[in-house]
Amino acid sequence: MDDLALAGYLERSKDRILTTLSDWLRIPSISADPAHVGDVANSAEFCAGLLRDAGFHEVEIIPANVSGENGAGLAPAVYGEWLGAGDDAPTVLVYGHHDVQPVDPLDEWTSPPFEPVVVDGLLLARGSCDDKGQVLMQAEAVRGLLGEMGALPVNLKFLIEGEEEVGSPHFEDLLERERERLATDVIVVSDTTMVAADIPSTTLSMRGLVCFDVALRTAKSDLHSGLWAVPNAALLAARVAASLHDGLGRVTLPGFYDRVRELSEEETRSLGAVPFEEAEFCSQAGVSYLEGEAGRTPYERTGTRPTAEVTGLHAGYGGPGMKTIVPATANIKVAIRLVPDQGPEEIAASFRTWLAAHIPEGAEVTVTPLGGVAPLLTPLDHPAVQTLCGAIERVWGKKPLFTRSGGSGPEEALGRVLGAPVIFLGVGLPGDNFHAPNERLELDQLWRGVLAAGELLLDLGTLKVGQ
Numbered sequence: 001m002d003d004l005a006l007a008g009y010l011e012r013s014k015d016r017i018l019t020t021l022s023d024w025l026r027i028p029s030i031s032a033d034p035a036h037v038g039d040v041a042n043s044a045e046f047c048a049g050l051l052r053d054a055g056f057h058e059v060e061i062i063p064a065n066v067s068g069e070n071g072a073g074l075a076p077a078v079y080g081e082w083l084g085a086g087d088d089a090p091t092v093l094v095y096g097h098h099d100v101q102p103v104d105p106l107d108e109w110t111s112p113p114f115e116p117v118v119v120d121g122l123l124l125a126r127g128s129c130d131d132k133g134q135v136l137m138q139a140e141a142v143r144g145l146l147g148e149m150g151a152l153p154v155n156l157k158f159l160i161e162g163e164e165e166v167g168s169p170h171f172e173d174l175l176e177r178e179r180e181r182l183a184t185d186v187i188v189v190s191d192t193t194m195v196a197a198d199i200p201s202t203t204l205s206m207r208g209l210v211c212f213d214v215a216l217r218t219a220k221s222d223l224h225s226g227l228w229a230v231p232n233a234a235l236l237a238a239r240v241a242a243s244l245h246d247g248l249g250r251v252t253l254p255g256f257y258d259r260v261r262e263l264s265e266e267e268t269r270s271l272g273a274v275p276f277e278e279a280e281f282c283s284q285a286g287v288s289y290l291e292g293e294a295g296r297t298p299y300e301r302t303g304t305r306p307t308a309e310v311t312g313l314h315a316g317y318g319g320p321g322m323k324t325i326v327p328a329t330a331n332i333k334v335a336i337r338l339v340p341d342q343g344p345e346e347i348a349a350s351f352r353t354w355l356a357a358h359i360p361e362g363a364e365v366t367v368t369p370l371g372g373v374a375p376l377l378t379p380l381d382h383p384a385v386q387t388l389c390g391a392i393e394r395v396w397g398k399k400p401l402f403t404r405s406g407g408s409g410p411e412e413a414l415g416r417v418l419g420a421p422v423i424f425l426g427v428g429l430p431g432d433n434f435h436a437p438n439e440r441l442e443l444d445q446l447w448r449g450v451l452a453a454g455e456l457l458l459d460l461g462t463l464k465v466g467q
């Protein structure tokens with residue numbers, strides 16, 4: 001590892017990096033809580049300082065929302081640029097976020113969430129891994145390279161969001177507004193995990209998401225269950241929800257799987273090499289058996305296959321004791337995760353058609369769509385992915401495996417609005433307690449991440465612009 005560009009810099013800088021990160025982690029930048037608006041703003045200022053210290057030419061705090069609605073610009077993003085490589089060099093945009101999740105339940109933390117401590121090589125604090133540690137990892141790579149070499153082979157832009165943990169409500173608007181300034185050839189996201197510290201991996205995709213709220217009504221009001229033989233909204237909702245899957249766990253919407261792309265042999269092999277312990281997986285989830293599409297592994301079910309989940313089912317009386325009624329109304333909430341090349345509009349239309357076929361004439365149904373995100377995929381043979389693999393292999397000493405994230409995030413909007421491939425250098429680990437009590441960052445992963453981020457920036461210098 002000594003031949004890596006930042007090896008010497010890192011050895012000299014570890015203490016300072018840890019002190020800096022700890023200072024940042026003491027700022028409780030919880031974007032979900034209005035009481036912490038000032039802290040999110042302070043966190044943005046702190047982040048801007050990091051970028052200035054790293055040697056960025058321009059650093060600016062960008063309000064998330066300029067329209068004035070919903071608490072305008074209260075959770076600002078931070079933008080930094082270093083454009084010294086010239087017009088012929090590729091441009092790289094690094095994405096991360098500086099806001100953090102709420103911390104409750106507080107009594108489950110072994111140390112206060114905003115008082116960072118190092119225990120057995122783990123840095124414990126809210127935001128240590130998600131995502132301040134990973135943002136600082138990227139900023140330190142820049143600081144190291146500019147300090148050692150005076151220049152970078154790429155033009156570099158950082159965009160560090162302040163609303164990621166509340167679903168990035170203004171992020172796409174921000175991207176549209178700043179599209180010219182953010183123009184890039186490749187996007188590097190550092191907000192993900194690896195399989196294990198000794199099994200490096202990179203994410204190739206995130207799933208899309210379409211959600212629906214379905215309101216059903218079968219009568220004007222609830223009726224006496226002993227006196228009326230009439231349609232029951234609770235029973236109808238249960239039938240509709242149960243019809244969403246067939247006996248093999250496949251989603252029954254018409255044409256649902258038509259556009260689902262099968263994996264290449266190489267990706268199938270790589271995914272098959274990711275270790276999986278069913279008993280441990282079950283115990284982590286607190287379940288005794290697994291469900292999902294028949295004939296697919298749990299990783300395939302969450303990463304490479306589309307799913308439909310009933311996330312809420314409400315009807316009738318839920319209070320103490322008994323109320324003898326035939327319920328008149330019911331509500332179902334459904335979240336559908338999409339994979340390439342499924343489109344949110346097409347699947348939404350399919351859902352409406354499917355629902356209409358399951359509602360008897362005379363029952364009223366109101367469907368409210370709640371957001372739509374397309375799936376994101378960067379193919380494993382993309383030159384930017386291959387470049388990333390080279391950087392990871394040099395640092396971890398092994399070729400990375402390819403995984404797919406089951407979640408959905410702002411990365412899709414980044415790739416789509418800026419028209420550039422998205423690659424993932426994430427150093428979190430599955431046990432890092434993202435969003436949970438006792439969030440932590442393994443310091444060895446942070447150090448490897450700084451080295452890998454440096455190697456990656458150097459290697460991306462040779463990427464052909466426009467690929």
Ligand SMILES: [Zn+2]
Binds near residue numbers: 130
């Ligand atoms: Zn995050």
